[in-house]
Structures are given as structure tokens and as C-alpha cells.
Amino acid sequence: MSDSEKSRRQGKPTHGDNPSVTNPAGNPLAGNPNAAAAGTLPAAPSNVTVAETVPPAEMGAAIAADAAKKAKFPVSHLLVRGFLCTPFLGYGAAVVFAMVSAGIPLGAAGLIFPVGYVTLSFLGLEMATGSFAVMPIGLYAGTVTLWQLIRNWFWTLVGNLIGGIFFAWLLWFSLTYGGAVPPNPMLVHIAHVAEHKVAYSQFGIIGWCAAIGMGVLCNWLVSLGSVMSKSSRSTLGRAVLMWIPIGTFFALGFEHTVVNMWLIPTGMFSGADVSIYQWWVWNQIPVTIGNILGAMVFNGTLWYYTHALNP
Template sequence: MSYVSPPDFVRKMIDSGEAKAFMSTRDTLIRAFMAGAILALSAAFAVTVTVQTGEALLGAVLFPIGFCLLYLLGFDLLTGVFTLTPLAWIDRRPGVTAKSVLRNWGLVFVGNLAGAMVVAVMMAVIFTTGFSMDPNEIGEKIGTIGESRTVGYAAHGAAGMLTLFVRAVLCNWMVSTGVVAAMMSTSVSGKVIAMWMPILLFFYMGFEHSIVNMYLFPSGLMLGGNFSIGDYVLWNELPTVLGNLVGGLTFVGLTLYATHARTAGTIERPDAPAADVRVGADA
């Protein structure tokens, strides 16, 4: 597996964040677009598997295919850059500013949304045979997901919003762990195995991922879901983005940085005990 130790892969995290902060607008948008599109296809695939087999766990087991592919191809998700780019600023890399970090986040958000929306339209065409029929079983399921995770939260008011936020925090705790896990190995197989585990966990547990939702909810609206664009934005996307930011940066980026890049040092060791010297009878 060619394991990379934590101090070494944390240095890779900071280097990666620095590179993303300086990436051109064109390259950032292209990479974000492709990441959003591939993850959207993976979500459509996972829902299809779940509906056709009746096994949600099987859909979750297969969902990480898209995640692994997009990261092996060097594409970027908003959830990943939430964790990586701030580390370059915190580490005081020359030229990396708060403005450059926010610029990266904004461009990746736009690119992810565009990629997910394109796939949402294409899959809606498939699920409705060019919008000439009612949605098939898979399309109906996607519409139901959109309802339960927007107006379903809204029905509980503040408690629903808190639940949504916590699910988003937990989501990017796992997703960003997957991003970082890819840096723990120098082999393709090692990267894939390490990424697969936390991504499977987040998807099966129903945690809220802002980019997956960029596909599921617009697609649900096109497929007859009983909720509005306002419901989607207020009762899912915005709180999910905020929760993803908190989860990835707090539980992954800052914790790893604090203990492997900016350690608190070591405690003072006590003096070694004096050697046992025997005298007398053995002399």
C-alpha cells in the first residue's frame, strides 16, 4: 500500500491547498465542473442500484466509485477544498490570503453546481424518456428524497434545521477524511481502499453532502418532487454548505494540522534512573 506517515501526508495537504489557491480560474472551474458531474452520476447510480435491488447498503457500497474516480483524476469538490485551502493560509504560505481561499471556494462551488445540474437534466431526460412520460421508479424515488430532506426538515422547525446542520457536519468529517486518506498511500489501490471506507459510511448513514444535493434536489424538482427551489436553498443547500465547512475544517483539517504540522512539542522526560551498581559479596 506504500503507507505515508501522518506528518508527511499533512504536509501534502498544505501543499495541495496552496496549489489550489493559486490555480487559474479556468482550471479551477473545469476541475470543479467535472467533479460535480462525476459525483452526480455516482449518486444517480447508487439510487438506481438501491431502487432496483431494494438494498440500500449495496447502493452505498458502490457509491464511492465516482468519488474515487474524480479524485484520482485530480478534480475538486467544494467539500475537499473547504478542508485543504485554509491550511495553506493558516501555515502562512507566501501569497495565500483569505481572499484567495474564498475565491477558490466560490469558483469550486459554481463549477460543482454546473456539473451537477448538467447531469441532473440529462438523467431527468432518461427517467422521463425525454419528458414525454411520468418519471420512472427511479425518478419517483429521487423526487421523494428531495421532499423528505427539505420540507421534511422544515416541518420540525429549528430542530429540523439543527438536524440538517449536524448531518452536514458529520458528512464532511467523513468526506474530508476520504480526501485526506488518498494522501496516505502512493499506490492507486491504497488510495482507493482508504477513500472507500469513509465515503461508504457517509452515504449509507444519510448524511448531507452539498454537491450530492446539487444533483438530487434540482433533479427532484424536474421529476415532480413536491417542494420548491426556495425549500431546497433554505432548508438544505445553504445549511448543508455551512455544516460541510465546519465538519471538514474543524474535525479533519485543523485537527491534523494542529497535531502533525504545528505540534505542541513533547513533555520533558524525567532523568533516566541511575544504573544499579552492586558491591560487597560480588566484588
């Protein structure tokens, strides 16, 4: 009688009877090396824990990497992504103005506005006001050149402007049947807001500087959308962190150059007493300057400087 037969009669397990027999080290794979591949054994537990929150220094590195990607986009893609961006801001703002025209306070209605920003962010579109913070960080980190920064800003702004004017015309045309019927309450409210946005002209050079200040206050907040989106690894976390500064800006009524590329043309189509000269000289140009300063100085320079040198 063989040893194997003796063992079986005595009730002792053999390698043939128990494919998961352990080796002296307690490895359950020793008896059947194909068991793991066949999926018959549970995977070994992992001791690696991934934190959802990203430290500021890592956020800066991720933003610098994004800047490098933006610098490589062909002009055609900057134009397309910029063109597609502004209408989503227009959608969000239009919802707010529809709510305000129905009697809801701006502070409450403005909390809805970030829906457009979150949408364009997850779609990977290009908004100049975000790039006003992202590209300087790339410049300081050495991932982009000054020429690449200027190129990105210019073509993104052009794409944003084309998209804004197109969406303004499409919205006005669709709601008024090409001017056959009067503007609805939402369009009337937008026209009043457009007139208010060029009222800086009443105060001369001080008014022009005030428009710059309103742009600084705006994009100090808005450009945080691009920055704070890097502080979470979860989709929900990113959406919430972007929502906070964007909703705050709109509720406070600060000046955003890309939003105005849609809002003021919509108001002009809807009968606002605003000329192209007033639009550009008394709003679009000073607000753009303010948006650049707010993002580049406070977020793209000071915030990045302190965390890059002292992580």
C-alpha cells in the same frame, strides 16, 4: 616471446582476453568502462526501501502543497474542474438509487457510491467539500492566504452547482424523453429522497440546525477522502482509503452539499414537491455550513494541528 604470449600459453587470463577482469578492489567495471553503458552488466542492488504508508505529518505537508496549487488555478479552471466533478458523484449516486429501487438495502448499495468520488479524484477535478479541509491546512501552513481560500471555495461551489444542475437535467431529459414518458423507478425514488431532504422545515429552527448537524457528520467523513488519499503512495491504496469514509457517509444518509446540487434538482425535474426556496433555505444553505464546519474544524484544524506540532 612476449610476456602476453607466455601468459596465454600458461593459461593465465590477460586483460585482452577477459574484459570484465576485476581490479584489486574487486570492481568488475575496471576492465571495461563501457560495459555498464552497453547494458552488459547488472545494475548494482539498491539498499533504499520506499515505504507505501505515509506518516500523518508528511500527509499534512503534502496537503498544504496541494492547497498552494489550488490557489493558483485561474477562475476558468476552477469552474471547469468543478463543473466536471458533480456529474461523477451523480453517476455514483444514480447507481445506488437504481439498486435501492430494485429492492437492495441502502446500506449495501451505498458501498458502490465511492466509485464516483475515486474517479473525480484521480482525474484531478475540484469538489468544494474536499477543499473545505485542504485550503485551511494550506492557510495554517502559510501556503495560501485567506483571500485565496475564499476564492477557491466560492468558484469551486459555483462550478459544482452548474455541473449538478446540468447533469440533473440531462439525466431526466434522457430517461423521460424530455418528459414524454413518466419517470422510471430510479427517478421516482430520487424524487422521494429530494422531498425528504427538505423535511427539516417541519421542525423550524431546530430542523435547520439539524440540517447543519447532518452536514457536519457528513463532511467530517467525506473530507477525509482528500486527507487519507495522501496516506498511501500506491494507486490501489489511495482508492481503498478514499472508499472507506465516502462509503460510510452515503450508507448513513448524511447531507453532502455537492451531491444535493445534483440530487434535489433531479428530484424536482422528476416531480418532487420541492420549491427552489425549500431547496436552498431548508437544505443547501445549512448543509453547506455544516460541511464547512465538519471539514475545517475536525480535519483542517484539529487533525492538522496535532500532527503539525507533534509529528
